[in-house]
Amino acid sequence: MNRMRNLFIGFFATFICSWLGLVLAPHIQFGGLKEYLNEDDNQYLPPARTGLAERGSQVYAANGCIYCHTQQVRPAHQGYDLARGWGARRTVARDYIHDRPHFLGTMRTGPDLTNIGHRQNSVAWHHKHLFAPATVSKGSIMPPFRYLYRKQRIVGAPSPDALQIEGPDAPEPGFEIVPTEDAKALVAYLVSLNRMYPLPEAPVDQ
Amino acid sequence: MTTAYLILGFSLVAFGAMAVTALVWAARAGQFENFKAGSESIFDSGEPIGEPTDVFPGMKRSLLAGSPTRAMKGPPRP
Amino acid sequence: MPPPTDAAERAYIDRSCRAPVLFFFGSALFWLLVGTFFALVTSIKLHDPEFMTRAPLPDVAKFQAGGSLNANPISMQDVGFLTFGRFRASHLNAVAYGWASSAAIGVGVWLMARLCRVPLRRPALVTTAGVLWNIGIAVGIAGILAGQSTSVEWLEFPPYAALIIGIAYAMIAVWAVDMFASRQCDHVYVTLWYVLAAFFWFPWLYATANILILLKPVQGSVQAIVNWWFGHNVLGLWFTPIGIGAAYYMIPKVIGRPIHSYYLSAIGFWSLALFYSWNGGHHLIGGPLPAWVITASIVASVMMVIPVVVTAVNHHMTMRGHFGMLRYSPTLRFIVFGAMSYTLVSLQGSSMAIRSLNKISHFTHYTIGHAHFGLYAFFTMVMFGCMYYIVPRLCGCEWRSAYLIRLHFWAAAYGIFFMIIALTVGGLVQGLMLADPAKDFVGEIVPMTRPYLVGRSLSGVLLSIGHVVFAYHFILMVLQLGRREGGPVYFNPVEAEVRP
Numbered sequence: 001m002n003r004m005r006n007l008f009i010g011f012f013a014t015f016i017c018s019w020l021g022l023v024l025a026p027h028i029q030f031g032g033l034k035e036y037l038n039e040d041d042n043q044y045l046p047p048a049r050t051g052l053a054e055r056g057s058q059v060y061a062a063n064g065c066i067y068c069h070t071q072q073v074r075p076a077h078q079g080y081d082l083a084r085g086w087g088a089r090r091t092v093a094r095d096y097i098h099d100r101p102h103f104l105g106t107m108r109t110g111p112d113l114t115n116i117g118h119r120q121n122s123v124a125w126h127h128k129h130l131f132a133p134a135t136v137s138k139g140s141i142m143p144p145f146r147y148l149y150r151k152q153r154i155v156g157a158p159s160p161d162a163l164q165i166e167g168p169d170a171p172e173p174g175f176e177i178v179p180t181e182d183a184k185a186l187v188a189y190l191v192s193l194n195r196m197y198p199l200p201e202a203p204v205d206q
Numbered sequence: 207m208t209t210a211y212l213i214l215g216f217s218l219v220a221f222g223a224m225a226v227t228a229l230v231w232a233a234r235a236g237q238f239e240n241f242k243a244g245s246e247s248i249f250d251s252g253e254p255i256g257e258p259t260d261v262f263p264g265m266k267r268s269l270l271a272g273s274p275t276r277a278m279k280g281p282p283r284p
Numbered sequence: 285m286p287p288p289t290d291a292a293e294r295a296y297i298d299r300s301c302r303a304p305v306l307f308f309f310g311s312a313l314f315w316l317l318v319g320t321f322f323a324l325v326t327s328i329k330l331h332d333p334e335f336m337t338r339a340p341l342p343d344v345a346k347f348q349a350g351g352s353l354n355a356n357p358i359s360m361q362d363v364g365f366l367t368f369g370r371f372r373a374s375h376l377n378a379v380a381y382g383w384a385s386s387a388a389i390g391v392g393v394w395l396m397a398r399l400c401r402v403p404l405r406r407p408a409l410v411t412t413a414g415v416l417w418n419i420g421i422a423v424g425i426a427g428i429l430a431g432q433s434t435s436v437e438w439l440e441f442p443p444y445a446a447l448i449i450g451i452a453y454a455m456i457a458v459w460a461v462d463m464f465a466s467r468q469c470d471h472v473y474v475t476l477w478y479v480l481a482a483f484f485w486f487p488w489l490y491a492t493a494n495i496l497i498l499l500k501p502v503q504g505s506v507q508a509i510v511n512w513w514f515g516h517n518v519l520g521l522w523f524t525p526i527g528i529g530a531a532y533y534m535i536p537k538v539i540g541r542p543i544h545s546y547y548l549s550a551i552g553f554w555s556l557a558l559f560y561s562w563n564g565g566h567h568l569i570g571g572p573l574p575a576w577v578i579t580a581s582i583v584a585s586v587m588m589v590i591p592v593v594v595t596a597v598n599h600h601m602t603m604r605g606h607f608g609m610l611r612y613s614p615t616l617r618f619i620v621f622g623a624m625s626y627t628l629v630s631l632q633g634s635s636m637a638i639r640s641l642n643k644i645s646h647f648t649h650y651t652i653g654h655a656h657f658g659l660y661a662f663f664t665m666v667m668f669g670c671m672y673y674i675v676p677r678l679c680g681c682e683w684r685s686a687y688l689i690r691l692h693f694w695a696a697a698y699g700i701f702f703m704i705i706a707l708t709v710g711g712l713v714q715g716l717m718l719a720d721p722a723k724d725f726v727g728e729i730v731p732m733t734r735p736y737l738v739g740r741s742l743s744g745v746l747l748s749i750g751h752v753v754f755a756y757h758f759i760l761m762v763l764q765l766g767r768r769e770g771g772p773v774y775f776n777p778v779e780a781e782v783r784p
Contacts, residue, residue, distance in 0.1 A: 004465060006231050023509070024213060031503050063369045097503050102436075102511065106651065142333065147364045262686040263682045
């Protein structure tokens with residue numbers, strides 16, 4: 001049994017080493033970050049999300065948006081992110097304290113979304129884009145998210161949030177396309193993605 | 207920050223100590239002796255060294271059995 | 285009743301593994317086919333987004349508007365479960381947990397029985413764990429398709445499915461310790477170190493990651509590092525030890541020659557355990573984490589050169605002078621292909637952790653190519669090789685057709701070769717174009733990557749052919765339709781005993 005015990009001590013020792021270094025130490029060092037209070041305008045950064053946007057982040061998770069979109073801006077010396085206009089500064093740990101789960105991502109089949117709410121804040125555009133991506137972004141290979149929308153018969157006046165769709169995707173006369181609650185939440189989340197504000201550890205002029 | 211460094215320092219020391227202990231144990235327990243016997247421990251009288259144990263189905267066993275080197279290296283050199 | 289000879293004892297031990305190991309292999313192949321289907325559809329969706337987005341369902345809008353179901357019963361409707369993001373997650377989980385892990389458990393169980401030199405203990409425990417494991421995966425994939433993915437890479441299964449899988453795995457770990465404690469061997473062969481360590485590490489990894497990310501989540505950026513500490517350790521401390529451990533047994537066994545340097549294999553094991561476990565942070569280079577975390581991982585990634593070169597040298601020196609055997613042994617062919625891929629993919633991985641290359645390769649198809657290089661060209665090929673060796677010894681008959689084995693090998697080898705080329709070249713071009721801010725994202729870069737993505741789908745068709753062929757061949761074996769006449773396999777103790 002002596003040998004077995006020693007073998008297991010070895011397995012344990014090598015493993016605990018990385019556990020301490022890559023799990024526990026990061027958690028102790030930056031796992032308890034708080035919002036930063038900007039004294040100029042009395043605003044907490046990063047700003048808390050609205051309930052609808054929070055729900056939208058769950059729609060973002062459920063439909064696997066992270067497989068094509070990152071939400072991280074690397075510093076200028078570590079990539080082209082700033083040069084492409086995807087942010088005003090690199091992102092830091094504090095930017096993500098509200099994220100559950102994290103959406104850093106590992107792939108850019110599509111562009112980075114760290115600040116998509118800053119680049120494109122039109123709710124109507126996002127709905128149209130989710131419904132039929134190639135119609136507003138020619139050449140896009142983003143999958144259509146038509147299943148987040150509902151076709152319904154127009155009763156009386158058309159709904160105010162009905163999508164303005166032309167061409168082959170347009171509904172039959174007498175019908176309209178309206179976003180489901182999931183689509184509304186997702187768009188609220190996308191529009192809320194805006195990390196252009198400066199933080200003490202990551203000033204904008206960096 | 208300081209706590210993190212403390213933990214890192216502690217884990218480095220603890221880890222180093224464990225590594226040294228493991229090494230001393232391994233040397234004492236004879237893990238560094240007789241490597242030949244260790245590497246040969248997967249062979250026995252039924253599947254001895256020098257005898258391949260896998261060929262494509264249908265291939266003649268005589269191709270390999272008894273003359274593994276020939277089968278492995280091709281026809282014997284004159 | 286002590287078995288009379290070494291050969292008979294071995295045959296007896298092999299037979300004792302029969303039901304649980306064949307169950308794990310069978311379910312592994314089932315999930316391989318399922319995962320391949322998800323993979324093909326996902327791959328096609330990436331260059332053709334309208335592919336398979338609709339399913340036949342009643343048209344609710346027309347029905348509500350007063351139409352009758354009879355007049356307009358079924359039409360093609362957009363559905364969520366067919367969307368790219370859910371299919372991609374299903375693919376990863378079906379192949380990583382369904383295929384690769386099930387195959388790894390099957391191979392690991394068999395190796396443990398052989399190397400401990402005891403008949404399989406508690407087969408019911410192993411089989412029960414296998415059943416639970418399969419239930420967990422089926423529930424998990426259904427959850428992902430239904431829109432309950434956690435969206436954490438490598439941990440997409442909803443917590444309820446992860447719990448089932450965790451329990452199943454803990455059962456395997458308990459079984460492994462019990463098995464090891466009752467071993468009858470004089471010497472703990474190096475393969476046993478690898479297998480035992482893998483069985484011990486994985487449950488810990490899986491539990492830690494699930495707890496810290498899903499059940500009691502830590503803050504965003506810490507989640508990311510825990511995520512990749514886990515994600516990379518699934519490869520480094522679970523698949524790699526099983527794959528390398530199996531190669532350390534199979535190569536010497538098949539060619540009938542002891543491993544070149546047993547000393548090197550021990551060095552390789554401990555350096556792998558030490559360095560691989562620190563690699564995770566290299567997935568977050570440039571990310572929102574303190575520099576020390578990233579730098580530690582980069583250093584560890586480069587240090588991986590040590591165990592990799594040690595293993596490569598050792599396998600090569602063992603094989604030296606025996607490469608001709610590749611023509612005769614299906615097992616050796618697959619395993620040597622896998623072992624060589626291990627060397628290449630690991631060195632590629634070390635280079636990808638270096639900041640200057642990572643700047644370009646990060647976030648591109650280059651990384652996807654690397655992942656398939658590791659999990660398919662290395663691990664999956666080694667598992668195929670092991671199965672070609674193990675299954676006849678469990679079923680007591682020989683593989684039916686050498687032609688089917690060759691077809692499987694070449695479909696897999698060419699398929700994965702073309703896939704890696706397409707993704708690596710496509711990824712490099714993509715990375716270089718991204719680095720030039722003047723290149724328009726949707727207008728220039730996306731159209732450029734499309735041909736490479738089509739190429740990847742085509743290579744996937746080749747892989748699928750190999751998988752279907754192998755699954756068919758495996759079913760023949762399980763149905764006892766293999767060859768009966770004398771073969772090279774010593775599964776028959778009577779025959780073994782009469783040998784001079």
